[in-house]
Amino acid sequence: MQFSPSRGLPRLDPLSRPFSLACGGPAKSTIKMKTFSVNKVFPFWHKVSEGTLTTRFAAAVALLVVVTAALISIASIVFQQQSVENIISEREATAVAQIAHEIDNNLMLRRDALIRSASDIASVVPHDRQHYQEWLNRHHMMKSFFSNLVVIDRRGHQIANLSDPTSGEVDLSDREYFRQTLRTNAAIISAPLQSAISGRPVIVLTAPIRNNNGELVAILAGTIDLARDSFIRDLSDVKIGKSGYYFIVSRQGCT
Structure with a gap:
């Protein structure tokens, strides 16, 4: 909160004042004034x-x-x-840097696990819905890292879903994380967004599934639900003093 110095009150014109003071009395009376030292x-x-x-x-x-x-x-x-303010500011900056480092490490750990899984799933032949779904079912322990795992084909359609195998195809071709993975043929971490499958706020991590020639044939995507229990959700329970708290801001300025 910023305070600005108050300006002096405007001097009112005698004719514009809301009220005035006057002394009345006989015309011949005189006013005596006392002096003081x-x-x-x-x-x-x-x-x-x-x-x-x-x-x-x-x-x-x-x-x-x-x-x-x-x-x-x-x-x-x-x-x-x-x-005191400088000390508090330095301590808060150090704490924020440490927490940001922990979040980075957690995301990198999950990204590396997803890349290894995509490399493993590449051995599935042929690359079709049934075999992808069977692979996901056998690796349900991956849900300790992710809220859900899905496989997306080159058209941008979901063809396998760990949490809901019967969900059918969902068109994800308009999602930036799909386009970026398809364009770069590399693993990416998305900005926070609303899931097209669950409708919940999530972060999506992707890893390309490549054939023997190194060509991208599908994408393995893992989601982290920001509203449920997760290493990011736990951040909202951390308090600074009596009323302070941490929050995460995306590059677009969204919290």
Whole structure:
């Protein structure tokens, strides 16, 4: 929150004021005003002003000492506050960097597991729906890494699904992770998106399935459900102080 210095109140024209004050009385009456002396109100000033040069000098020195001490105290408080803020900022930056590193490691671990699985599934001949589905059924332990595993053919159609073998074909050809994998013939990690299969927020990891000639014949895709229990979901349970929290922002600025 930022505070801006208040401006002085605008001076109102006498004719535009919402109200005015007036004194009424007989025309012949006179107004008597009492005067007061500064020396009576501030007797110390009277003593200093009428004192010797030494007294005046001592008073000036005392005033200078008081003002200097006040300025030093204010500067010390500001410096200490700034130091505390810098320490907290550095600690938070270190904590964020460590958590980001852990997330990277978790994603790389899952990507490498997916690449090895895609290399293993490439031995399945022929490359058709039935054999892909049988391979997924035999490797259900992969669900410890992913919420679901699917196989996508070169047209962009899902042809095998570990969680729902009877789901049938789902057109994923418009998905950026499919297009990027097909274009680069390499494993990728997608930005957070809404799954076309489950409708849930997910991250998709892909790995190309290649034939003996190194040509891409299908894509093995693993999804990580961001709304369910996962290493990323656990991040929302971590608190900073009383009300602080962590959140992840994609390159598109989405949280």
